[in-house]
Amino acid sequence: MTATAAAAAVHVHGVELLLRRLLCNAVPLLLLLLLWLFLKMVTFPPPVESKLKTLPLDFAVRVRAWLFLCKLLGYSVIITSARRTAAEQLALHKQDKRNPAPSATNTHLLGIAVDVNFLKAGTIVLRKATEKSLWLNSGVVRAAQLCGISWGGNFSNYYDPVHFQLAS
Numbered sequence: 001m002t003a004t005a006a007a008a009a010v011h012v013h014g015v016e017l018l019l020r021r022l023l024c025n026a027v028p029l030l031l032l033l034l035l036w037l038f039l040k041m042v043t044f045p046p047p048v049e050s051k052l053k054t055l056p057l058d059f060a061v062r063v064r065a066w067l068f069l070c071k072l073l074g075y076s077v078i079i080t081s082a083r084r085t086a087a088e089q090l091a092l093h094k095q096d097k098r099n100p101a102p103s104a105t106n107t108h109l110l111g112i113a114v115d116v117n118f119l120k121a122g123t124i125v126l127r128k129a130t131e132k133s134l135w136l137n138s139g140v141v142r143a144a145q146l147c148g149i150s151w152g153g154n155f156s157n158y159y160d161p162v163h164f165q166l167a168s
């Protein structure tokens with residue numbers, strides 16, 4: 001081996017070492033970055049988090065997964081109601097008789113239902129008064145179904161598009 005070839009080999013070796021070192025340092029950093037991004041995606045603003053805390057864990061996990069999918073679709077959420085006390089349910093029933101009276105099977109009393117509005121770019125785009133086709137076209141209903149959550153927009157007796165509950 002000539003002196004020049006030897007020098008070139010050392011140089012290549014040096015570059016390879018540098019690349020390997022960079023990669024070793026970058027992989028853990030990249031993994032941390034991905035973990036941070038993921039946690040950021042499945043964590044919601046404090047008003048949403050405080051409502052999620054009132055739900056039983058199995059339903060809360062489904063709602064979190066669903067809201068994550070909604071976030072990917074570009075929606076942020078306002079949870080207007082989650083678990084309710086019997087008194088709160090009674091007040092709603094008195095306000096509008098289509099709201100069921102408190103009972104042992106009421107999904108809001110059991111904590112297996114949420115009422116939501118969805119926002120896009122800070123504006124509420126899906127609410128109670130929004131027509132069925134817009135809800136369906138948004139993708140949030142399909143996303144809920146994928147997470148084992150059924151939609152109140154399909155209730156036969158009362159169109160309640162803001163209501164989502166644990167699928168039976």
Ligand SMILES: [Zn+2]
Nearest residue numbers: 113114115163
């Ligand atoms: Zn509801």
